[in-house]
Amino acid sequence: MPETIEIQLKKGVLTLCVLALLNRHDSYAYEIASTLSDAIDMGEGTIYPLMRRMQSDGQVETYMVESPSGPSRKYYRLTDAGRRAFEAQTTEWRAFARAVESILDATAQPAAPVRTTEDVTAERGAEQ
Amino acid sequence: MTRAEFMGRLRRGLVGMPAAAADEIAADYEIHFEDGAAAGRSEAEVAAALGDPDRLARELRAEAGAQRWHQEQNPSAAAGAIFGLIGLGAIDILILLPIVFPVFGAVLAVLVSGVAIFLAGGAVLVAGPFLGAPGGVLAAILMGVGLMGLGLFMGGLMAVLTKWLIDATVWYARLHYRVLKPALDNQPQAWGRN
Numbered sequence: 001m002p003e004t005i006e007i008q009l010k011k012g013v014l015t016l017c018v019l020a021l022l023n024r025h026d027s028y029a030y031e032i033a034s035t036l037s038d039a040i041d042m043g044e045g046t047i048y049p050l051m052r053r054m055q056s057d058g059q060v061e062t063y064m065v066e067s068p069s070g071p072s073r074k075y076y077r078l079t080d081a082g083r084r085a086f087e088a089q090t091t092e093w094r095a096f097a098r099a100v101e102s103i104l105d106a107t108a109q110p111a112a113p114v115r116t117t118e119d120v121t122a123e124r125g126a127e128q
Numbered sequence: 129m130t131r132a133e134f135m136g137r138l139r140r141g142l143v144g145m146p147a148a149a150a151d152e153i154a155a156d157y158e159i160h161f162e163d164g165a166a167a168g169r170s171e172a173e174v175a176a177a178l179g180d181p182d183r184l185a186r187e188l189r190a191e192a193g194a195q196r197w198h199q200e201q202n203p204s205a206a207a208g209a210i211f212g213l214i215g216l217g218a219i220d221i222l223i224l225l226p227i228v229f230p231v232f233g234a235v236l237a238v239l240v241s242g243v244a245i246f247l248a249g250g251a252v253l254v255a256g257p258f259l260g261a262p263g264g265v266l267a268a269i270l271m272g273v274g275l276m277g278l279g280l281f282m283g284g285l286m287a288v289l290t291k292w293l294i295d296a297t298v299w300y301a302r303l304h305y306r307v308l309k310p311a312l313d314n315q316p317q318a319w320g321r322n
Binding site for chain 2: 029030033034037043044045046048049052053056071073074
């Protein structure tokens with residue numbers, strides 16, 4: 001299968017992005033889809049299978065809001081489990097992104113590999 | 129693609145799902161089109177941004193199948209989940225078959241021998257005392273009960289193993305869902321056959 005890494009990467013990040021959006025405020029599918037499809041290159045339709053999956057995993061729940069114009073709208077909000085998932089995944093993502101960044105920086109400056117490595121080690125030590 | 133075309137293809141793809149769930153999904157996409165129209169986008173634009181309705185339907189059906197397996201663990205739910213995920217391309221059947229057949233065969237063999245041992249134990253238990261088994265009546269009864277216990281244990285073990293195998297397959301496949309790229313990118317290939 002081609003582009004597997006890209007697909008896996010986006011899929012993992014997509015869940016995290018939805019969790020982050022809903023952590024900020026409750027939202028409805030169209031808003032989530034249009035925000036995310038602008039930010040990361042993804043099909044808007046993907047949001048619906050994803051929302052159903054997150055719902056069945058107990059990370060989000062829905063409620064209806066009466067709309068002055070037209071039918072009532074389905075809103076999504078995070079459950080406690082969803083909030084915990086958001087915190088856990090955020091931590092994981094930050095650590096992963098920092099690790100990748102430091103590797104990219106190290107290869108970008110081959111002239112000073114020793115210092116870079118030390119810096120990274122120092123950073124790591126400070127975190128722990 | 130117009131809104132009616134998109135919805136028609138999505139609806140056709142959802143055939144086989146419980147009607148209530150399919151209605152709910154269709155309603156979600158209908159509202160998406162309305163929101164898009166309210167934001168000033170044309171039907172064609174919204175449909176293009178949504179992606180391939182056939183693939184969306186497969187993904188939704190696979191998710192519903194996996195969900196059902198987690199709720200009611202019976203052979204039909206298991207088959208539904210596995211076939212849904214195969215349809216999605218999350219499980220490559222050609223890679224899976226050589227692994228599945230031996231495992232499935234082994235499980236089935238142990239299961240059948242478990243049943244056979246259970247039946248043999250029953251026969252020893254019932255007939256042994258009357259046929260003058262070596263060691264006397266008590267030995268025959270104990271041996272019968274023991275064999276039946278062994279048969280039950282083997283059957284139970286295989287049931288647990290089978291459930292665990294299906295769980296593992298569903299878990300693996302859900303991990304490998306592919307995210308739809310915007311339909312604009314793959315429109316020519318995906319719709320070339322129309």
